[in-house]
Amino acid sequence: MGIGNGLAGERFFRQPTEGLALALLGMVLVHEADEGMTAGRIVEVEMYKGPQDAAAHSYGGKMTARTQVMYGEPGHAYIYFIYGMHYCFNVVSGPLGSPEAILIRALEPVCGIALMAERRRRVVDSNHPKKVCALTNGPGKLSQAMGINAEQYGVALWDSAVRLYHAEDPLPPSAVARGPRINVGYAGAAAHYPWRFWIRQHPCLSVRSRD
DNA sequence: AGAGAGATTTCCT
């Protein structure tokens, strides 16, 4: 109870990537792990639009062991390891053969804050909102807090321990802002495309992307 | 508040 308005089914993911990215805002990501359940509301995302997008791992149709899942059906988890330290969690988008993805950049913790703090090796007072947000206000942080790593690579998000629930109340369009993606300066013109979306003024936005 | 460096794998040259 209280988590959301129902599990997102397989067909939810079959929509154009921009619509899916916007729909993910306000939804709740859940991981039911052996150690316990954690959940967080999605407040910031970025879309990566496949072969035409110079910032995407699948730019030019590049396929490696890492990017393979993006070429499959939407709604699977694309997880990659970066900077020798961090995992980043993405929702695969686009139909079979269309390697697009949506990076989840920030969550608002909803359930399992103590477990998140333990995984992040932090001591957090649940009544201190800024400290709670700091558990999941970045793509590497939220993966660690949610217990997401290479083990979940490729899982189907409508049928696994990692899943998505619809928001109880839809976000009004006025609550959503968009702007350029973070840390893609190498991508030429694509670095300026407004393909990051976030909930305006939300306290849990990533450090690099405050309003 | 902001800048700089270190951590250290995956992928490309």
Place this chain on the structure above:
DNA sequence: GGAAATCTCTCTT
């Protein structure tokens, strides 16, 4: 060898 869809710590302002 070098950069990357990042984070943390330290030093400086």
